[in-house]
Amino acid sequence: MGAVAQRLRDGSGGLNGNGAGQSCRLTVLGATGSIGQSTLDLVARNPEAFEVVAVTAQCHVQELAEIARRTQAKLAVIGDETMLGALRDALSGSGVRVAAGADALVDAAREPADCVMAAIVGAAGIRPTFAAVEQGRRIALANKECLVSAGDVFTAEVKRCGAELLPVDSEHSAAFQALAGADADAIEKIVLTASGGPFRTWSMDQLAAATPEQALKHPNWSMGSKVTIDSATLMNKGLELIEAFHLFPVGVDALDCVVHPQSIVHCLVSYKDGSVLAQLAPPDMRTPIAVALAWPRRMAAPTEKLDLARLGSLTFEAPDEVRFPALRVAKAALRRGETAPAVLNAANEIAVAAFLQKRLAFLDIARLVEETIDAAEKVGAIAPARCLEDILSIDAAARRLAAEQLARYDAP
């Protein structure tokens, strides 16, 4: 735990990190996704501050080619190998090198850069992000799986390589800023906020009948469907508590969450003298991205300014783990430790996909995840992970176990 608390102030990798006046060499893994696009928006507004090294995408080949041309990237890599020809055609005459496939994504992450935005979504992001860590420079981390599934292994690798980890998630960026390099013994609590999602005020009966269409209507953020469902179950907050455990120098008991429907306050850090430092911002991922790129400096971001008097009121309520059992299940996995969070994450992906396909009821998402963790415990799959291969094999095993559990459920 506490991987982020190192090298807060020397700013080795970020904006101007490689010498005054020089631009930051930046690689964007997952350039066509939401975080990637927001990153490139900031880069476009500060063209003299950045030099784009490599950009990658999984399958959006035309968008990737357009980004590579626009940013004058040196390298464009598409994850789907069948698209190499299309990428080559789209970039012919541009001078941009092209490559394709999973290994090429890893190679892209290894290109010399001052900062790597690790924004590939899901388990596919793990290997490229580990490769970026090996460089020992700044990692702006948007991929959740590196911490949720591979936390112990990943943070050990960050330390070994002397890399600098800056979280891009809004809650963890908020915690990072509110911690400001404080000593671990000064911190009493880190409280992440949760919007409560679209079902915050729903009864158990209503939740039992909730449909994917209803769950996909998030009140504050526009995100991918997996994350939006996680936000409706509060699993998202559970996963974020696991991430926070690995990022910050506090134990499980010092981590908590509070429901805050306006999504303006993103995290609160309590200190032992009674002080609480909080970070607030209108919901716009360009703020945490700008923090990660420029820290310990600040760069301008074209976001809406917070106007508290116009907002009027910020409200808070305790999360309800009865109506939102995913939060309880995730906390239990965090306490269990070892590979329990990896199993939780894999089982949740299977459960959410099944819910979106209407093969699983909303409240059964957490039930399926809990049953999968129990099943994994029984077969001895909850154990310390020594390396990335351990994590990847547990992830695969957990998906199989979850699919077995899923077969027992009737479609709702």
Added chain:
Amino acid sequence: MGAVAQRLRDGSGGLNGNGAGQSCRLTVLGATGSIGQSTLDLVARNPEAFEVVAVTAQCHVQELAEIARRTQAKLAVIGDETMLGALRDALSGSGVRVAAGADALVDAAREPADCVMAAIVGAAGIRPTFAAVEQGRRIALANKECLVSAGDVFTAEVKRCGAELLPVDSEHSAAFQALAGADADAIEKIVLTASGGPFRTWSMDQLAAATPEQALKHPNWSMGSKVTIDSATLMNKGLELIEAFHLFPVGVDALDCVVHPQSIVHCLVSYKDGSVLAQLAPPDMRTPIAVALAWPRRMAAPTEKLDLARLGSLTFEAPDEVRFPALRVAKAALRRGETAPAVLNAANEIAVAAFLQKRLAFLDIARLVEETIDAAEKVGAIAPARCLEDILSIDAAARRLAAEQLARYDAP
């Protein structure tokens, strides 16, 4: 401006500041007041961390003697010279040195110490606090007049002597923490919160008839009567904006305030990337005092813990400068600069005293202050101050001008 932004991280003067494991030699100027007593409460809870050097009071001689015995202070000084005998009697056989008078207060401030808590209220605190600054160690500043009246001269002296200034006011401590040593060009705004006082929702007609008894009922804080009236007029927030201007590296346009009736959020700092860092705490001065004593570390304080879910809601509204003209008058004095804030402060003291004596109506407090500033401008008394003597003579002149204005008012 910006006196506090220096030496944020080296922590030369505070807790453990004079070497690992050694205690902090602490002098408390104004030991019998509210801030002094809260300071000594924290000291009593951490006896191994502090060594009390000198304690002072203006006239509460028995309380001072009791404090000196309890803390095993080396020196006790009473401001009122007529009380020297009483102090000597009360401390006979204790081994505590005693002294009395204004010069003795200044001498007490010069005693070698790692940290001086400058908590003498009013203009009487100016000379002793300047004397403490000369030592070039940490000043925990609770006295407002050093910054409001003597800001330019005081901050120049802080720089010249290499002293370290830590604000003890809850709003400025909050700003200090939310700034965390940020570069000036990263900061977009510093917003202090105001409770709005007991008359927050009152109409102009009600305000015109407000009595001292009504004004003294502050909703959140228990403070002296002068500060409580300033809180009812919002002059307090105006004075704090002037202090903030001298403490932090921002210009007048970057300073503002917002009404927040719960007094939980004390200050918000907006950065150019859209991030806003805020400090929150239940109203208890031991929190900002602990911050000032221990920074950059944190010390435990026995304060109520913030529970946002129980609190439920934090509300914000724009301050109304029509119903609370003192805020407008103070902002104008800040913009005018030079000795205008010193005149503002002196005139306000006269006006508040007259209001408490029922010689002036509530809404006439700001009017009298504004008229005094205008009168001072006319006689050329708004001018640059070169030294402390300039400030003290302007302060005296402003009090005379305010008294002249006051004579024209009928008692309400």
